[in-house]
Amino acid sequence: MxxxxxxxxxxxxxxxxxxxxxxxxxxxxxxxxxxxxxxxxxxxxxxxxxxxxxxxxxxxxxxxxxxxxxxxxxxxxxxxxxxxxxxxxxxxxxxxxxxxxxxxxxxxxxxxxxxxxxxxxxxxxxxxxxxxxxxxxxxxxxxxxxxxxxxxxxxxxxxxxxxxxxxxxxxxxxxxxxxxxxxNLLLARWKKLVWNIPYNGLSVVLNAKTDELMNSPDSRILVEEIMREVVNAAKGCDCIIPEQFIQKMLNHTEKMTPYLTSMKLDYDRKRPLEIEAIIGNPLRMATEKGVDLPHIAMLYRQLKFLDFKNRSPDS
Ligand SMILES: NC(=O)C1=CN([C@@H]2O[C@H](COP(=O)(O)OP(=O)(O)OC[C@H]3O[C@@H](n4cnc5c(N)ncnc54)[C@H](OP(=O)(O)O)[C@@H]3O)[C@@H](O)[C@H]2O)C=CC1
Ligand SMILES: CC(C)(CO)C(=O)C(=O)O
The missing domain is CATH 3.40.50.720 (NAD(P)-binding Rossmann-like Domain)
Incomplete structure (x- = not known):
């Protein structure tokens, strides 16, 4: 023992x-x-x-x-x-x-x-x-x-x-x-972000559980496009995530019990969102390496807006 x-x-x-x-x-x-x-x-x-x-x-x-x-x-x-x-x-x-x-x-x-x-x-x-x-x-x-x-x-x-x-x-x-x-901790962190960036972010912006994000063709496209950007961001930081990993994450989420992400739970409880750790820091790390991440940059600004509004005294 x-x-x-x-x-x-x-x-x-x-x-x-x-x-x-x-x-x-x-x-x-x-x-x-x-x-x-x-x-x-x-x-x-x-x-x-x-x-x-x-x-x-x-x-x-x-x-x-x-x-x-x-x-x-x-x-x-x-x-x-x-x-x-x-x-x-x-x-x-x-x-x-x-x-x-x-x-x-x-x-x-x-x-x-x-x-x-x-x-x-x-x-x-x-x-x-x-x-x-x-x-x-x-x-x-x-x-x-x-x-x-x-x-x-x-x-x-x-x-x-x-x-x-x-x-x-x-x-x-x-x-x-x-x-x-x-x-390779950096690679392992980027791999986890392939899930966290789209699902945590979109669950708040679109007010949806994981199954809703998967079932609508529109949000599913967004999930996939964001996942692809995360894979590119990781590549810019010398972390190679194989393309099949995206499909693996999508399949895995399809089988998951419908789930409210931790970011959505925080939003509903009017608590501060982990935007910087989950989206801001990866966005900055990859942008400094010259990778262009338009979807993630937009998600970041939307979340910052919603978080501020959600926790302002008159909300
Ligand atoms: N929940 C999940 O399934 C997953 C979570 N994560 C990550 O794990 C991390 C923790 O998340 P999670 O466990 O869900 O968060 P929780 O909010 O459930 O837990 C955080 C705990 O910290 C306590 N705390 C806050 N301030 C203090 C303080 N000053 N002194 C002592 N305790 C304090 C809170 O207590 P109080 O509420 O009383 O303030 C709360 O119990 C996050 O980064 C999250 O993204 C990762 C994967 C899955
Ligand atoms: C991927 C998941 C659902 C559990 O590992 C998570 O990290 C979260 O909800 O923030």
Whole structure:
């Protein structure tokens, strides 16, 4: 049994789910909470999942990172819109030889984290999961769960699989969370964006679930055109995604239970949207390499407009 300790920064849909699974395995897990803190201290974390529902109790819950122990592995599971808090949240919970795993959607977060901790201690993770926080301390896992993990190196240079990510992957695997290891984090992030940019973006702009986006010939064309732009953007950043990958993502989404993307859920709850991490940063990275991305640039401006309007006091 591993003796690694874990800190979860942001005990929501993914942090709550993955952290609870790791604790269920018997690992030492410490959870940072915001508005759910008191409820979770009293009643624990309720995890509903098709793979088995359970209540995690007791929970090592904290409201203040200064009161948390320094851990071997820190999982960043906040929304990226809260990442401005990381300079306060991260240093107290990370052991001197510990590592940070960025389990957030999007691109360009690891370089931001590298401004807080040494870049040699950063790992990126992409979650292929459908999970929602549906109430205080209440996580509903709907489908999937796999995580792809890759070491971060400055400027996203590819790097061989290291023993430390193998060990972390073993913890996840033993906890029932399938993992895949990647030697090229930048490529893995771009591949995830082939899904996230069209579906997260269009779900808000067109007010639609995944099945609606797939069933209308018009929105399906838009999805495909945007996916093609993401593949071109990735190519401009030296990441080659085969053309068949687009069809694979389309087929996969057709089979998915109709799903409201995380960006649409945030929009409906009038929360800030992860526009910069999911669309703005990739758009800027590829534009700097000279790639023209008219659909994505338009999607970015539309989302910025809608997000601003949605959260203005008179909306
Ligand atoms: N949900 C999913 O299926 C997937 C999500 N992702 C990505 O994972 C990341 C996390 O998303 P998700 O889990 O859905 O988000 P959630 O909103 O469900 O979880 C974020 C959690 O962070 C907490 N939080 C916010 N501020 C603080 C703070 N200052 N201190 C402590 N906790 C805080 C929130 O608490 P409170 O609500 O009380 O503020 C919330 O519980 C995102 O980047 C998302 O894009 C990726 C793949 C799938
Ligand atoms: C691809 C998906 C649906 C789950 O991995 C997701 O990332 C999201 O809703 O933001």
């Amino acid at each position: 591993s003796t690694r300790s874990y800190a979860i920064l942001g005990t929501g849909a993914i942090g709550g789910f993955y952290g609870a699974k790791l604790q269920q395995l018997g690992l030492d897990v410490h959870f940072l909470l915001n508005s759910d803190y008191e409820q979770v201290c009293r009643q624990g974390l309720l995890i509903e999942s098709p793979t088995g529902s359970f209540t995690l109790f007791p929970v090592q819950a904290y409201h203040d990172p200064q009161k948390m122990p320094a851990c071997d592995v820190v999982i960043i599971a906040l929304k990226t819109t809260q990442n401005h808090l990381l300079p306060q949240l991260l240093p107290p919970v990370l052991k001197e030889d510990g590592v940070v795993i960025v389990l957030q959607n999007g691109l360009g977060i690891e370089p931001q984290v590298a401004e807080i901790v040494n870049s040699k201690r950063i790992i990126g993770g992409m979650c292929f999961i459908c999970s929602n926080k549906v109430g205080k301390g209440h996580i509903r896992h709907l489908d999937y769960g796999m995580i792809t993990i890759g070491e971060y190196q400055e400027n996203y240079q590819p790097i061989k699989i290291t023993p430390r990510i193998q060990k972390i992957a073993e913890d996840f695997n033993h906890a029932g969370i399938p993992t895949e290891l990647s030697e």
